[in-house]
Amino acid sequence: MADKLFGLIDLNWRFELTKFKLIRNLFKSRWFPLLAIIFNLFIFVIILIAGLIGGFSAGNYNFGIMIVWILWWVMLMFILVPIFSRAWCLMCPFPVFSDWLQRGALFVVTGLKLKGLGLKWPKALKNMWVMNILFLVTTFFSGFFTVRPLATFILLGGIILLAFLIGLVFEKRSFCLYVCPVSGFQGLYSQFAMAEVRRKDPEICKNHKVKTCYVGNECGYGCPWMLTPFNFTKNTYCGMCLECFKSCPHDNMAFNLRPPGVDLLVDEKRGLDEAWKAFIMLGIAMVFFLTMQGPWGFLKDWVRGTSLKGYLTFISLHTAFSLLVVPAIFFFFSYLSKAFSGAKEVSLKKIFTNFSYTLVPLGLGVWIAFSVGIILPNGSYILHIISDPFAWGWNLFGTRSVPWTPVFTGALGHLQGAVLVVFYLFSLAYGARLSRQTYPAEEQAKRGWIPILIFLTLATLAFLWLYIG
Amino acid sequence: MKSHKVTRSQGHMKSIRAITLFSFIVYGLWLMTPPVEAAERFFEIKAKKFSYTPNIITVNRGDTVKIRLLSEDVHHGFFVDGYGIKTSAHPGMEGSLKFIADKAGRYTVRCSVTCGEFHPYMVGYLVVGPNSRFWLYAAIVLVIGIGSILTLRVKKING
Numbered sequence: 001m002a003d004k005l006f007g008l009i010d011l012n013w014r015f016e017l018t019k020f021k022l023i024r025n026l027f028k029s030r031w032f033p034l035l036a037i038i039f040n041l042f043i044f045v046i047i048l049i050a051g052l053i054g055g056f057s058a059g060n061y062n063f064g065i066m067i068v069w070i071l072w073w074v075m076l077m078f079i080l081v082p083i084f085s086r087a088w089c090l091m092c093p094f095p096v097f098s099d100w101l102q103r104g105a106l107f108v109v110t111g112l113k114l115k116g117l118g119l120k121w122p123k124a125l126k127n128m129w130v131m132n133i134l135f136l137v138t139t140f141f142s143g144f145f146t147v148r149p150l151a152t153f154i155l156l157g158g159i160i161l162l163a164f165l166i167g168l169v170f171e172k173r174s175f176c177l178y179v180c181p182v183s184g185f186q187g188l189y190s191q192f193a194m195a196e197v198r199r200k201d202p203e204i205c206k207n208h209k210v211k212t213c214y215v216g217n218e219c220g221y222g223c224p225w226m227l228t229p230f231n232f233t234k235n236t237y238c239g240m241c242l243e244c245f246k247s248c249p250h251d252n253m254a255f256n257l258r259p260p261g262v263d264l265l266v267d268e269k270r271g272l273d274e275a276w277k278a279f280i281m282l283g284i285a286m287v288f289f290l291t292m293q294g295p296w297g298f299l300k301d302w303v304r305g306t307s308l309k310g311y312l313t314f315i316s317l318h319t320a321f322s323l324l325v326v327p328a329i330f331f332f333f334s335y336l337s338k339a340f341s342g343a344k345e346v347s348l349k350k351i352f353t354n355f356s357y358t359l360v361p362l363g364l365g366v367w368i369a370f371s372v373g374i375i376l377p378n379g380s381y382i383l384h385i386i387s388d389p390f391a392w393g394w395n396l397f398g399t400r401s402v403p404w405t406p407v408f409t410g411a412l413g414h415l416q417g418a419v420l421v422v423f424y425l426f427s428l429a430y431g432a433r434l435s436r437q438t439y440p441a442e443e444q445a446k447r448g449w450i451p452i453l454i455f456l457t458l459a460t461l462a463f464l465w466l467y468i469g
Numbered sequence: 470m471k472s473h474k475v476t477r478s479q480g481h482m483k484s485i486r487a488i489t490l491f492s493f494i495v496y497g498l499w500l501m502t503p504p505v506e507a508a509e510r511f512f513e514i515k516a517k518k519f520s521y522t523p524n525i526i527t528v529n530r531g532d533t534v535k536i537r538l539l540s541e542d543v544h545h546g547f548f549v550d551g552y553g554i555k556t557s558a559h560p561g562m563e564g565s566l567k568f569i570a571d572k573a574g575r576y577t578v579r580c581s582v583t584c585g586e587f588h589p590y591m592v593g594y595l596v597v598g599p600n601s602r603f604w605l606y607a608a609i610v611l612v613i614g615i616g617s618i619l620t621l622r623v624k625k626i627n628g
Binding site: 061147291292296300377378381404406409413417418421425428435436453454457460461469 | 517519548551553572576578579590591600603605607609610611613617618621625626
């Protein structure tokens with residue numbers, strides 16, 4: 001019998017968008033996604049200039065701050081990740097310089113031999129830990145780069161430079177795969193996405209002796225993310241660069257729409273690094289809400305660094321909460337799960353790791369609800385800054401004088417509440433299935449699921465209280 | 470097999486309908502609850518980069534709320550989400566607001582005048598009790614959670 005999400009949607013349902021000639025041709029063209037990358041590069045040049053000349057001015061009237069931390073962030077959490085997976089990676093301009101250097105060309109395929117030192121990334125670091133730590137450390141400066149144009153310039157400039165340097169030394173997209181602070185949470189949450197890149201017919205791949213999707217050919221480069229597209233099973237590390245569409249001589253790659261969250265049930269490469277990414281994201285969401293959407297002035301002073309003592313207190317508490325407290329609470333409920341289940345043969349590590357994926361839908365919901373609270377009150381500033389990106393008195397689109405106008409903020413509580421409830425439902429739906437994967441027997445799975453279900457309920461209530469209570 | 474699938478699907482729909490209906494009934498009853506002793510409430514609020522003191526104002530639905538806004542440093546605003554009303558204050562020049570708190574829930578108060586780098590995050594809360602919004606969604610979450618545990622007794626874990 002088909003396994004149906006909420007008894008309604010067959011988890012095996014797929015709708016292939018690349019069966020439409022227009023989309024298939026677009027994906028196979030070398031102009032795509034390069035044109036999107038070049039367009040974003042242009043936008044990021046404006047962002048960097050605005051950041052540099054904006055200096056220490058108030059961020060709400062700065063192009064860089066508004067586009068990156070209001071528009072881009074919200075687009076990422078609202079649309080790109082939950083619907084299109086790593087669609088941002090597809091069009092991200094940060095690694096374009098190292099790609100150019102390695103390939104010696106921007107548009108055409110120059111050959112299979114890439115330039116640069118091409119070193120292998122250290123095996124011990126082939127996981128999400130570097131990204132986890134880098135993202136957490138980046139948030140230490142949230143009180144600066146989300147409001148100070150110059151801080152945004154330094155952050156983005158630093159990331160672009162780091163991407164380039166790592167591209168010089170290490171092979172292909174090692175930076176995207178193992179370092180980029182934005183990559184980790186996109187990978188984690190893209191497991192929930194409603195789109196995927198997958199092979200169509202496994203037999204074709206099996207009989208295709210030269211795996212051109214991996215090694216490349218005259219039409220496309222071998223997977224820059226060093227994956228094997230012929231056996232993709234989950235979205236986490238696929239950067240959607242679309243090279244496999246170009247290099248496959250059999251047109252055997254597909255871009256599918258699918259039910260949200262199905263990757264959460266793929267028991268492959270689950271690990272503590274991804275588990276901690278889920279905890280860190282929940283911790284950061286709570287800290288960001290307290291400091292940005294909460295009314296407590298002393299917390300804002302801490303993150304702004306008005307005193308060294310306050311700033312260090314913020315960093316210490318934030319780190320301890322995200323890296324230790326959240327995982328410790330979850331560990332306690334995992335321990336209860338094992339105890340309730342009575343399944344002595346199942347390791348606590350497996351229970352802890354497997355159930356951590358229940359935090360993916362809830363975490364995404366928490367971030368979407370947080371982002372609603374950012375875009376609705378502050379979105380109108382974007383109309384101002386697109387007309388006057390460098391604060392030079394321009395009025396390019398006639399919107400420079402549009403006053404600050406909060407939109408639908410009266411309904412904010414309902415929107416945030418509804419989002420949390422919907423994603424809580426997804427967490428429960430997948431959590432029960434994960435329990436069945438974790439424990440060998442149905443009854444054990446039922447009993448072992450209850451403590452985790454209670455944890456998810458309490459976590460949802462905690463965020464509800466924080467956001468609207 | 471097919472009829473079994475239909476039954477399960479219908480069962481889910483029934484559960485969802487029951488939860489939705491229950492939640493709306495609770496919410497409706499809450500909304501119909503008459504305000505408790507509507508009174509006039511006065512608050513003197515001091516604004517300073519980037520917070521208000523007091524930072525949370527709690528009133529009952531139906532109360533008449535009078536605000537006196539004082540600024541301790543630069544020009545600050547005071548915009549109330551959901552009510553769409555605002556005032557502002559310069560140092561030495563106060564602002565005032567008067568409104569009837571007829572909408573229950575927690576509403577964010579925002580600075581409406583760019584006052585510095587952290588301005589977009591200068592917020593306070595107006596809590597108009599009872600906070601029916603929060604209790605509505607909390608009740609839904611609890612009903613779903615308890616319902617999920619109860620249904621474990623009668624049905625298989627998948628599907």
